[in-house]
Amino acid sequence: MQRATRVPISGVHSPVYHVNDTSSTLDLAAALLADTTTATPHLTTIIADRQSAGRGRLGRTWTTPDGQALLASTIVSLPTSFPTEMLGWLVYACALSVRDALSPRLSPLGHTVSLKWPNDVLVDGARKVCGILAGLAPASSPFTTSAILGYGINIAQDCDHLATPQATSLYVEGDTEAGADPTSVSHTLLARILTGLDSRIRGLVTHGNARDCGLADEAANALPLLGTRIALAKPTDPNGHPAMEGVALGLSPTGSLLVATDDGRTHDISAGDVLATGIPLTTVHDTKEKRANN
Secondary structure (H helix, E strand, O other), X not given: OOOOEEOOOXXXXXXXXXXXXXOOHXXXXXXXXXXXXXXXXXXXXXXXXXXXXXEOHHHOEEEEOOOOEEEEEEEEEEEOOOOHHHOOHXXXXXXXXXXXXXXXXXXXHOOOEEEEOOOEEEEOOOEEEEEEEEEEEOOOOOOEEEEEEEEEEEOXXXXXXXXXXXXXXXXXXXXXXXXXXXXXXXXXXXXXXXXXXXXXXXXXXXXXXXXXXXXXXXXXXXXXXXXXXXXXXXXXXXXOOEEEEEEEEEEOOOOOEEEEOOOOOEEEEOOOEEEEEOOOOOOOOOOOXXXXXX
16 A cells, blocks of 8 residues: 555544545555555545546546645445445435535635535535545455545635536635645544544444435435436436436435436436436426336
């Protein structure tokens, strides 16, 4: 594993390891898990100043300038009894924790923070400030299931250094401290994210489902697209051609998106890109549900 230094961060009790430069914090976290000489308790986190081949959904890659973003991957340890079909809720737990960390900085500036299905955090429902990726990893113990949550939050980039025109950063949104001291801001955000993540994961493990611990309702309330007409592209379509249009009804018990199409069917969507949102519909098809896994 690339040499990493453990760093103290106020308010964080789990280990945090820092590297200056890496291809991917996800890869480093996986290597840390595989290193049997290093303890990796729940919420052990890798952070980096620069990432040259960060991964997004569907194998997309992206780079980040030095010290301009919070680039992190957090190891989540779950009991082996935890239902595997509930693992998709970890992304929501992370996204909501990011939202809660960002809101105190952006709300006083007149901005809102919400989620975009399946794994983005948006400012004012339009500009991406954070992306999240989750994956299973070999567990360091026969008694646990391990997952890694990778997340990148744009902190200090100006408009010329953002990956796409649809992206934003705290600095661009008016957070001057983020531009002046991105490291301090990143550490403060990380402490808040890990606190929120720990609480939500504990609830999920205790109840065994997202409904009873309140995570399902919390996620639904943070997704403005629910109740609106949307267009979806298949995740394998490089050109982003619409593959389906319909009404985003809600989230399934496993966290996938339920979409009602005009033929009266309800589809259970686990991956894809939302291309557009429309005007909330006044009526929704009231037909017997048919599941089509897309």
